[in-house]
Amino acid sequence: MTTTQTTHPEGEKDSVPFFPNHFMTEFYVVIGIVVVVLIIGALGMLFPVGLQAPADPLDTPLHVKPEWYFLALYQLLKYVPPSVLGIEGPMLAVVMMVLAVMVVTIWPFLDKKEDSKKAMRIRAIGVVAFIILAIALTIIGEVS
Amino acid sequence: MTLTQRKVLRLALILSGAILLVVAGFGVHGATASASTLEAAMSGVGSEAVFVSAPPPVGQDTCLSCHINGENTNLWAPLGRWSVFGVFGLVFAFGVYRSASVWTQRKAWKPFWTRTVEWVDERYELSPMLSKLGAKPVPRFAMKWWYCLGGITAFLFVVQGITGIMLAFYYKPSAAEAYNSILFIENEVRFGAATRMIHHWAANGMIVMCIAHMLRVFIMGAYKKPRELNWVSGVLLLFLTLLFGFTGYLLPWDQRAYWATTVGTDIGGALPAIGNLILVFLRVGWDVSEATLGRFYGLHIIVTPLLTVGFMVAHFMMIRKLGVARPL
Numbered sequence: 136m137t138t139t140q141t142t143h144p145e146g147e148k149d150s151v152p153f154f155p156n157h158f159m160t161e162f163y164v165v166i167g168i169v170v171v172v173l174i175i176g177a178l179g180m181l182f183p184v185g186l187q188a189p190a191d192p193l194d195t196p197l198h199v200k201p202e203w204y205f206l207a208l209y210q211l212l213k214y215v216p217p218s219v220l221g222i223e224g225p226m227l228a229v230v231m232m233v234l235a236v237m238v239v240t241i242w243p244f245l246d247k248k249e250d251s252k253k254a255m256r257i258r259a260i261g262v263v264a265f266i267i268l269a270i271a272l273t274i275i276g277e278v279s
Numbered sequence: 280m281t282l283t284q285r286k287v288l289r290l291a292l293i294l295s296g297a298i299l300l301v302v303a304g305f306g307v308h309g310a311t312a313s314a315s316t317l318e319a320a321m322s323g324v325g326s327e328a329v330f331v332s333a334p335p336p337v338g339q340d341t342c343l344s345c346h347i348n349g350e351n352t353n354l355w356a357p358l359g360r361w362s363v364f365g366v367f368g369l370v371f372a373f374g375v376y377r378s379a380s381v382w383t384q385r386k387a388w389k390p391f392w393t394r395t396v397e398w399v400d401e402r403y404e405l406s407p408m409l410s411k412l413g414a415k416p417v418p419r420f421a422m423k424w425w426y427c428l429g430g431i432t433a434f435l436f437v438v439q440g441i442t443g444i445m446l447a448f449y450y451k452p453s454a455a456e457a458y459n460s461i462l463f464i465e466n467e468v469r470f471g472a473a474t475r476m477i478h479h480w481a482a483n484g485m486i487v488m489c490i491a492h493m494l495r496v497f498i499m500g501a502y503k504k505p506r507e508l509n510w511v512s513g514v515l516l517l518f519l520t521l522l523f524g525f526t527g528y529l530l531p532w533d534q535r536a537y538w539a540t541t542v543g544t545d546i547g548g549a550l551p552a553i554g555n556l557i558l559v560f561l562r563v564g565w566d567v568s569e570a571t572l573g574r575f576y577g578l579h580i581i582v583t584p585l586l587t588v589g590f591m592v593a594h595f596m597m598i599r600k601l602g603v604a605r606p607l
Contacts, residue, residue, distance in 0.1 A: 149420070154413030157422075159284055162291070164427050165434055169294065172438055172477055179476020183465045189458045190537035192566065199538040202528050204486050204521065205546075212546065229549045240514045242497075243507035250500040252607055259498045266494075 200276065207269045208232060210276035300358075301470060421603040428492035429513075432520075433591060435485040439523075442478040443580065450530065452576035454569035457532035482524055489520050501604035509597045512590050519587045526579040529572060540575070541567050 151157055201209050215228040238245070248254070381388050389397075400406050449468055451460040464471040493513060496502055502510035529540040544567070548558035563570035 150416035150418045151422075152413065153415040153417050155284055157417040158413070159287065160422065161427070161430060162287060164430065166287075166291070166294065168431060168434055168438075169298070172481065173298075175480050176470070176473035176477045179473040179479075180470070183472040184475050184479045185465075186458065186461055186531055187533040187535045190454070190532045190534055192537070192568075194534070196534055196538055199542050201539045201543045201546075202524055203483075204524060205543060209542070209546070225549050226551055226554075229546060229554075230551065233550065240511060243502045243504070243510045246502075247504070250503055250607060255498065255500055255607060258500070262494050262498055 198279075203273060203277070206276040207272035210272045210279075415599070418603055418605070420606060425495050426603065428488050428495055432485055432488040432492055433595075435481050435488060436587065436591070438481045439478060439485060440584065442474050442481065443584075445474045446478055447580055452530070452572055454532060454572060457530065457572060461531045482527065486520055486524060489517050493517060499604065499606050501606075503604075506597070506601055506604060509594060509601070512594045512597070516587065516590050516594060519583055519590065523579065523583050523587075526575040526583065529567075529575045530579065532572060537567060540571065 200206060212225060212228050215224040217224045219227055377388055396406075446464060449460055449464050449471070451457060461475070464475055466472075468474075496510065496513070525540075525543060528543075529536045544558055544561045547561065548554045550557060559565070561571070561574065562568070563574050
């Protein structure tokens with residue numbers, strides 16, 4: 136391993152060559168995931184995912200829910216009043232969501248300032264707030 | 280290569296062999312049915328016992344050549360025989376070939392692996408490119424666990440691809456058969472329940488890992504110049520992952536799937552101006568029907584995977600070009 140470290144182009148002290156050093160790290164991670172996946176598979180043979188009753192368009196269940204990763208958004212939609220300033224509430228909320236998604240997509244072009252520790256801290260706080268809000272909404276959506 | 284690396288490679292070989300065995304056994308279904316027929320045959324029920332002979336001793340394989348006649352649906356017995364007796368034959372054949380080759384060519388023996396590599400390299404000259412790829416330095420600050428979230432997402436996508444193909448062998452995308460084909464996968468197909476469980480949970484894991492990776496990049500400011508397009512392609516990959524989840528959720532065609540799709544497409548339909556267009560495109564009509572199932576199936580197994588692979592390649596090539604962002 137010492138020979139490969141001296142042969143890579145930059146010869147920096149603070150880096151390792153992709154192969155074999157970093158490749159091996161990735162490889163350990165993959166092995167770990169494979170083991171977890173096989174354990175999940177073994178559990179699946181004992182407790183299958185299962186199915187509900189076959190789909191019936193005429194029989195609407197009491198609590199209709201989307202998948203868990205859309206549940207927070209779905210729950211947020213429920214809090215929107217039916218009419219805001221004469222505009223249809225849900226429509227406004229969905230438009231806001233689409234706009235938010237677009238802002239996220241082009242975010243690097245909006246936040247062009249040189250990065251600083253302070254900006255990083257603000258972003259971290261924002262992320263924590265987002266996570267707490269999303270988890271809270273998901274739980275409320277799940278139990279309601 | 281160090282000793283540990285060699286050990287890991289050996290472990291990988293053993294593990295991939297085990298996975299190969301599982302995959303090989305996957306397609307063989309009707310295991311429960313064949314067991315009961317075997318029992319019936321052994322107890323004499325359902326067959327006319329003309330010749331009365333002594334019963335076979337307990338534990339004796341009642342059919343030693345059934346795997347040749349195609350009567351034996353049990354995969355493991357012939358596999359076990361092959362791995363015990365076949366290995367000796369292969370070792371012998373290899374020894375004969377190796378001795379003869381050394382004797383006729385008057386040259387030292389080279390392992391097959393070396394020969395294959397040399398053969399390919401002589402024609403396509405891959406080794407300079409590969410060694411250049413391998414020599415690319417990875418900064419030490421990127422050797423923390425939170426830097427592997429994106430890689431885990433990518434690997435889970437591979438898992439989804441493999442298990443998804445295995446499920447697609449048995450799944451039937453029609454309103455009449457979808458539900459029953461899932462039941463068939465769960466109850467009859469060997470390792471079917473395990474495959475479905477892995478596909479189900481790896482899907483959830485992929486979404487979690489994708490979002491975690493995105494939040495990590497966001498907090499650390501790794502999206503800043505010159506990595507803007509990396510971020511954009513990553514967000515598109517998140518959308519594709521969510522589209523995977525959304526379209527895959529309908530496929531079991533049970534009550535939960537049907538109504539989750541109904542409310543999900545309703546949200547898209549609430550958009551002004553283009554809402555109805557989206558709704559009709561997704562549902563192929565005004566309500567969720569068999570046509571919707573076909574559309575979601577096509578999106579789930581062809582359109583989304585192709586787009587995802589394309590964007591992933593772009594994402595990785597950009598990382599390769601620009602390197603890992605140095606944190607503050």
